[in-house]
Amino acid sequence: MIKYILFVEICPKISLLYRVKHILNTDCLKSLYCKMILPYLNYACKIWGNNFETRLKNLVVLQKRAIRLVDKANYIEHSEPLFAKYKCQKLCDIVHLKTLIITFQAEYNMLPVNLQKMLKKSMYDHKYNTTSCTKVRFCRTKTRSMAISIKSVKLWNDLKIEYYKIKSLQKLKTLLKNVY
Numbered sequence: 021m022i023k024y025i026l027f028v029e030i031c032p033k034i035s036l037l038y039r040v041k042h043i044l045n046t047d048c049l050k051s052l053y054c055k056m057i058l059p060y061l062n063y064a065c066k067i068w069g070n071n072f073e074t075r076l077k078n079l080v081v082l083q084k085r086a087i088r089l090v091d092k093a094n095y096i097e098h099s100e101p102l103f104a105k106y107k108c109q110k111l112c113d114i115v116h117l118k119t120l121i122i123t124f125q126a127e128y129n130m131l132p133v134n135l136q137k138m139l140k141k142s143m144y145d146h147k148y149n150t151t152s153c154t155k156v157r158f159c160r161t162k163t164r165s166m167a168i169s170i171k172s173v174k175l176w177n178d179l180k181i182e183y184y185k186i187k188s189l190q191k192l193k194t195l196l197k198n199v200y
Contacts, residue, residue: 022068022075029060030082037089049090050106057086061111066122069115070171072162080111113200116175117193123172124192139169 033056041049061083069076084099091102103110109117125131126139159165186192 022071022079025060025063026078026082030057030079030086033057033060034082034086034089037086041089041092046090046092049092050108053086053090053108057083058108061114062118065111065115066118066168069111070119070166070168072166076111083111109197109200117196117200119168119172120175120179120196121189121193122168123176124186124189126172127176128187128189130189139172 033052036056037049037052040052044052061079085095087099087102087106087108088095088097090106091097093102122131123139126136129136131139159167159170164170183192183195186195
């Protein structure tokens with residue numbers, strides 16, 4: 021799935037950005053980035069995005085290349101300020117945001133029954149006065165620890181306590197976009 025996204029979908033779009041970067045201004049280039057590249061990074065990233073860094077490295081590099089093309093920056097320029105300048109999310113932030121949204125939906129029974137059961141089976145509460153986290157089930161292998169059922173609980177537990185009290189999905193999305 022990741023190789024298909026890389027070589028069939030994103031690489032040709034980045035070469036198009038490279039060809040038109042001298043003709044178009046940065047607003048048009050950002051619009052092209054958001055319409056041609058970002059949908060492929062968003063599509064099902066909650067499934068394939070919780071993966072080993074080495075498997076996602078090529079996607080991250082291509083996303084950085086695309087944001088540099090949008091800014092018409094040099095190929096060795098740091099990409100972190102460019103993401104902040106254009107208010108774009110990096111791939112790891114997109115994955116974390118989507119995974120946390122799935123966890124929120126599981127917490128409030130907004131998912132289909134089968135997915136709900138899978139996530140609820142891996143989350144079980146332990147309520148102490150200091151936290152309102154869920155305990156992560158033991159996983160023997162590193163591959164299993166990357167599964168959405170385990171990773172989502174870890175990300176959920178890393179949130180601040182104020183986020184647990186939010187009942188609206190839209191409000192949670194807004195607050196999380198400021199964090200990620």
